[in-house]
Amino acid sequence: MLGRTLREVSTALKQGHITPTELCQKCLSLIKKTKFLNAYITVSEEVALKQAEESEKRYKKGHSLGDLDGIPVAVKDNFSTSSIETTCASNMLKGYVPPYNATVVQKLLDKGAVLMGKTNLDEFAMGSGSTDGVFGPVKNPWSYSKQYREKRKQEAHGENEDSNWLITGGSSGGSAAAVAAFTCFAALGSDTGGSTRNPAAHCGVVGFKPSYGLVSRHGLIPLVNSMDVPGILTRCVDDAAIVLGMLAGHDPKDSTTIQDPVKPFTLPTFADVNKLCIGIPKEYLAPELSSEVRSFWSKAANLFESEGAKVIEVSLPHTSYSIVCYHVLCTSEVASNMARFDGLEYGHRCDINVSTEAMYAATRREGFNDVVRGRILSGNFFLLKENYENYFIKAQKVRRLIANDFVNVFNSGVDVLLTPTTLSEAVPYLEFIKEDNRTRSAQDDIFTQAVNMAGLPAVSVPVALSNQGLPIGLQFIGRAFCDQQLLKIAKWFEKQVQFPVIQLQELMDDCSSDFEIEKLSSVFLKQ
Amino acid sequence: MAAPMLRWSCLGKRWVLACIDGGSRHGRGAAIGCTSRRKRGQSSVAQQPLITVQKSRKGEHEWAAVVGLEIHAQISSNSKLFSGSQVHFAAPPNSLVSFFDASLPGTLPVLNRRCVEAAVMTGLALNCRINKKSLFDRKHYFYADLPAGYQITQQRLPIAVNGSLAYSVSVGKKPSQVSTRTVRIKQIQLEQDSGKSLHDELRSQTLIDLNRAGVGLLEVVLEPDMSCGEEAASAVRELQLILQALGTSQANMAEGQLRVDANVSVHHPGEPLGVRTEVKNLNSTRFLAKAIDSEIKRQIHELENGRKILNETRSFDYKLGCTMPMRDKEGKQDYRFMPEPNLPPLLLYDTASLPPGADPQQVINIDWIRDRLPELPGKTREKLIQKYGMLPEHSFALLNEVGLLEFFQNVIKETGAEPKKVTSWVLNIFLGFLKQQNLAVNESPVTPSALAELLNLLDRKAISSSAARQVFEELWRSKGKTPSQIVSEKKLELMQDQEALERVCHTVMEGHPQVVMDMKRGNPRAINKLIGLVRKATLSRADPTVIKEILERKLLS
Numbered sequence A: 001m002l003g004r005t006l007r008e009v010s011t012a013l014k015q016g017h018i019t020p021t022e023l024c025q026k027c028l029s030l031i032k033k034t035k036f037l038n039a040y041i042t043v044s045e046e047v048a049l050k051q052a053e054e055s056e057k058r059y060k061k062g063h064s065l066g067d068l069d070g071i072p073v074a075v076k077d078n079f080s081t082s083s084i085e086t087t088c089a090s091n092m093l094k095g096y097v098p099p100y101n102a103t104v105v106q107k108l109l110d111k112g113a114v115l116m117g118k119t120n121l122d123e124f125a126m127g128s129g130s131t132d133g134v135f136g137p138v139k140n141p142w143s144y145s146k147q148y149r150e151k152r153k154q155e156a157h158g159e160n161e162d163s164n165w166l167i168t169g170g171s172s173g174g175s176a177a178a179v180a181a182f183t184c185f186a187a188l189g190s191d192t193g194g195s196t197r198n199p200a201a202h203c204g205v206v207g208f209k210p211s212y213g214l215v216s217r218h219g220l221i222p223l224v225n226s227m228d229v230p231g232i233l234t235r236c237v238d239d240a241a242i243v244l245g246m247l248a249g250h251d252p253k254d255s256t257t258i259q260d261p262v263k264p265f266t267l268p269t270f271a272d273v274n275k276l277c278i279g280i281p282k283e284y285l286a287p288e289l290s291s292e293v294r295s296f297w298s299k300a301a302n303l304f305e306s307e308g309a310k311v312i313e314v315s316l317p318h319t320s321y322s323i324v325c326y327h328v329l330c331t332s333e334v335a336s337n338m339a340r341f342d343g344l345e346y347g348h349r350c351d352i353n354v355s356t357e358a359m360y361a362a363t364r365r366e367g368f369n370d371v372v373r374g375r376i377l378s379g380n381f382f383l384l385k386e387n388y389e390n391y392f393i394k395a396q397k398v399r400r401l402i403a404n405d406f407v408n409v410f411n412s413g414v415d416v417l418l419t420p421t422t423l424s425e426a427v428p429y430l431e432f433i434k435e436d437n438r439t440r441s442a443q444d445d446i447f448t449q450a451v452n453m454a455g456l457p458a459v460s461v462p463v464a465l466s467n468q469g470l471p472i473g474l475q476f477i478g479r480a481f482c483d484q485q486l487l488k489i490a491k492w493f494e495k496q497v498q499f500p501v502i503q504l505q506e507l508m509d510d511c512s513s514d515f516e517i518e519k520l521s522s523v524f525l526k527q
Numbered sequence B: 001m002a003a004p005m006l007r008w009s010c011l012g013k014r015w016v017l018a019c020i021d022g023g024s025r026h027g028r029g030a031a032i033g034c035t036s037r038r039k040r041g042q043s044s045v046a047q048q049p050l051i052t053v054q055k056s057r058k059g060e061h062e063w064a065a066v067v068g069l070e071i072h073a074q075i076s077s078n079s080k081l082f083s084g085s086q087v088h089f090a091a092p093p094n095s096l097v098s099f100f101d102a103s104l105p106g107t108l109p110v111l112n113r114r115c116v117e118a119a120v121m122t123g124l125a126l127n128c129r130i131n132k133k134s135l136f137d138r139k140h141y142f143y144a145d146l147p148a149g150y151q152i153t154q155q156r157l158p159i160a161v162n163g164s165l166a167y168s169v170s171v172g173k174k175p176s177q178v179s180t181r182t183v184r185i186k187q188i189q190l191e192q193d194s195g196k197s198l199h200d201e202l203r204s205q206t207l208i209d210l211n212r213a214g215v216g217l218l219e220v221v222l223e224p225d226m227s228c229g230e231e232a233a234s235a236v237r238e239l240q241l242i243l244q245a246l247g248t249s250q251a252n253m254a255e256g257q258l259r260v261d262a263n264v265s266v267h268h269p270g271e272p273l274g275v276r277t278e279v280k281n282l283n284s285t286r287f288l289a290k291a292i293d294s295e296i297k298r299q300i301h302e303l304e305n306g307r308k309i310l311n312e313t314r315s316f317d318y319k320l321g322c323t324m325p326m327r328d329k330e331g332k333q334d335y336r337f338m339p340e341p342n343l344p345p346l347l348l349y350d351t352a353s354l355p356p357g358a359d360p361q362q363v364i365n366i367d368w369i370r371d372r373l374p375e376l377p378g379k380t381r382e383k384l385i386q387k388y389g390m391l392p393e394h395s396f397a398l399l400n401e402v403g404l405l406e407f408f409q410n411v412i413k414e415t416g417a418e419p420k421k422v423t424s425w426v427l428n429i430f431l432g433f434l435k436q437q438n439l440a441v442n443e444s445p446v447t448p449s450a451l452a453e454l455l456n457l458l459d460r461k462a463i464s465s466s467a468a469r470q471v472f473e474e475l476w477r478s479k480g481k482t483p484s485q486i487v488s489e490k491k492l493e494l495m496q497d498q499e500a501l502e503r504v505c506h507t508v509m510e511g512h513p514q515v516v517m518d519m520k521r522g523n524p525r526a527i528n529k530l531i532g533l534v535r536k537a538t539l540s541r542a543d544p545t546v547i548k549e550i551l552e553r554k555l556l557s
Helices: A006-015 A020-033 A045-061 A103-110 A146-155 A173-180 A197-203 A237-247 A291-306 A319-340 A356-367 A370-383 A385-411 A437-444 A449-454 A483-497 A505-511 B002-014 B113-125 B229-246 B285-304 B366-371 B377-388 B392-400 B404-414 B419-437 B448-459 B465-477 B483-489 B498-511 B513-520 B524-537 B544-556
Strands: A040-043 A072-076 A114-119 A186-191 A206-209 A229-234 A277-281 A310-314 A416-420 A458-465 A471-477 B064-074 B137-140 B150-153 B160-170 B178-192 B196-200 B205-209 B216-226 B258-267 B277-282 B313-317 B322-325
Touching (some): A006 A020, A020 A040, A020 A045, A020 A114, A072 A103, A103 A114, A103 A186, A103 A237, A173 A186, A173 A197, A173 A229, A186 A197, A186 A206, A197 A206, A197 A229, A197 A458, A206 A237, A206 A483, A229 A237, A237 A458, A237 A483, A291 A310, A291 A471, A291 A483, A319 A449, A319 B137, A370 A385, A370 A437, A385 A449, A458 A483, A471 A483, B064 B229, B113 B160, B113 B178, B113 B216, B113 B229, B113 B366, B150 B178, B160 B229, B160 B392, B178 B392, B216 B229, B229 B258, B229 B377, B229 B392, B258 B285, B277 B285, B285 B313, B285 B322, B377 B392, B377 B404, B377 B419, B392 B404, B392 B419, B404 B419, B404 B448, B419 B448, B419 B465, B448 B465, B448 B483, B498 B513, B498 B524, B513 B524, B513 B544, B524 B544
Parallel strands (some): A277 A416
Antiparallel strands (some): A040 A114, A186 A229, A206 A229, A206 A458, A416 A471, A458 A471, B064 B216, B064 B258, B160 B178, B258 B277, B313 B322
16 A cells, blocks of 8 residues: 555545555554654654544545545655744754744645655755755665665675665655655655755656746745745656645745646646657756766657657757856855844754854854855855855856746747756765765756756656666756646656666565565556 | 043034024024035035034134935834734734744745835835836844844835935024925835844843834935935924825834934035944934034044044934944944845836736735825925915924824814914914923813814904913813803903993003103103003903003093
């Protein structure tokens, strides 16, 4: 049951094959068994069981709230959750219990979803590995998959397998791992430069970044307000569409959400592939791109072409400026957004009380890690009066150029862009930490970041396993607010590639003798 | 810090600050006069307001002071600029604080429509160009009562620009010599107020009250077109009246709804402007004028003694009557301005640009607001002058006191007395009593009807002016009595019996032959003496003009 998709398990709930409480308990027990993945910072067991109980009552009365009623979900720990600790994986917010729910959380709860817990991330979502949070790194469930382990055994005998676990990518690594390890059916991430799509690709799940303004940011603790978007992680494209349908629309509490009413998101089977025009941005053929990813990318292009779609090379000429531009804009907004963490109203406060200024300084030094402090420092530098024109204003202009690149391409008749999501498959933690956070973020975001600059919808879809037995994802980028069309195309593609299901028996065997193998026998990707 | 200031305030007496075309209305010993010598150009930045300072010892030396103002007016609205919290003065601490006001992470600003309308109204009333697109920015600084670490304001593109404010200052010795001046308005911007910090020095604690945090402010920037404290105070007073007439701000300085910072510099006319200081902590127009004049004097004194003016923020110490450097504003602040990413550009429309089918709740139509602007004080005064033949200074006086104009109009409605008479009574006697007891118009024990009745008695010559004054005093003291009651109780009605009065006159003349002789010889003062004697004999109940008539007639006969 746990391996099923959201839609399948929703049907099972409606038909009474399983009750919300049973489902919740199964997920809770799997969360405990996979605790070592460190996917969750907080498991809201009591809340979840209570919500499941209420859902069960509704089902009994025949008053189900819809597809999400009784569905276990997880939420990244940078979304405010009323009466549940929200930490952003930072000392600064350890123990901070928000008095309100983020709009997206509230919408999920209003639809009867059951909140399993808050997932791990890089501190304040600053990172691309989910390795830099105060609660420790998230381990990629694929590290323990049969597919990966068998390959490793062939290659290197006698290595200590446990020390070779892989990163999830990030910063929404906890959410990606939670979905990949079957502990929930959908999870919220956030996406500022690829933070939802990157871990989705590394964990073999669907990671969807909606158009900027389609989904409310109210209650999402910001990284970069002008680029942040709540992201959706699910096991298939259809599920992402269901969740998007629940979340999308104007929020009076977020003035940057669209005013126009949003139509329900349904994904009819796509039959018009031959009318599609797929753009392949030539600038995305980066030298660092692994040959495997490159080959799956071209296979995907061929697949579309063979089905009659027009596949053309396009140019996004300002792509190469994206990283440095992002660096200026991101750190500037970070410097500003982090100013509120002064230890006065909430969060960590140091013991020093010599003066207000001394208290600020010590509180912030103790509360933030090096990555956050580094970004605050650079951001404040860029915002200084003498630097503002040369950095911030220029970066904004470059951002406009990058956004215009996409506009031009879409105006030329391209429906979606097809690109890699990441340079390669997930790397082992020990490998990953050889480079610092900044270098890693700059490398890992190159295919995903420009999309945030332009506010476009994008989705990472798992395609196949690498030679090492690890998932590889490809990204589709759509026109602004054409999220539904984008997902329709992604769904068609997903059906063609038949990405294999993660086989976690070994993990479960290793870690728990009483794991119900028979449950896992139902783990397969239904179409 | 206090020492140099104290030293200065003693030395200050050396200066004789002469005025070009008039002295101060308040008759201060060493006054800074405002000149009207400058050209009243439309937008000439080269306006050189002058004050002339004559150095008593070292010969002539001319200085000009340049004064600009930054005024923060708290917007009169039910809720704050970006949150739904209520706005109340003097509510219990931290009782009006939303999650956004406390800057809880993840909260976002939502612009209050009422505040935008208030800004547009104020902009229109001050002859500004309303920007159909304006932007919000973040201004960063760490302060305990600024929870987000930044203030949302409109630094780059404010909602209204390029306006003007006409105000009047008295110029000659007489109050009737009023001169109208204009100060250009650079811009009006919407921004958030901060919270309040209360420093408990004893326990070395700072207490924070966030009730005020996030309340909408209009920052009105007045160009440095003024040249002395009185000009600045008059301009602020006029702005206050306009804001109150519009209802966009209660503009009460004592309650902090109107806060004024003054930028002051001095220079020699024809030379570049001097280094300016910013003077804060001005909580009444009277202190504003004092603070500016004292700062001008201080700057002149510093420069005359070969010292330099520092670009600093100073606070006015109303006890010492001078400005002092503010310690916590030392050092240069870089506010690291940045666009506010959570608020899209604020778009306004006029009837021509209104998108078809737009939801009226979602759009603001400038023309619609313009059509509904209430009458502004300038217009009201103009009408008073036209309708009642009132002197300009009287029209100012009537508007200067909250509720006084309404009181006046209510009296006018119920009395047949001449408007001039009514004006005189309201401004001289009624207002005098109020001021003496420090009462507001609505606290007055005398109602408009009572005053109207009293003026009717006077108008019908039922009582004399001096009796009327007595009645008024009695009205003020004993609430509830009507003027007629008082008149009859105190027997104050004028003698209507002509024969009886003639008899009194006759008796008085007979009793004072010497005075009668003087009168006959042509001494003009003699008749007044006789009138006085007759009035005394009638217990002031006779009309002096009638007495005079009788006396003159009797002399001729």
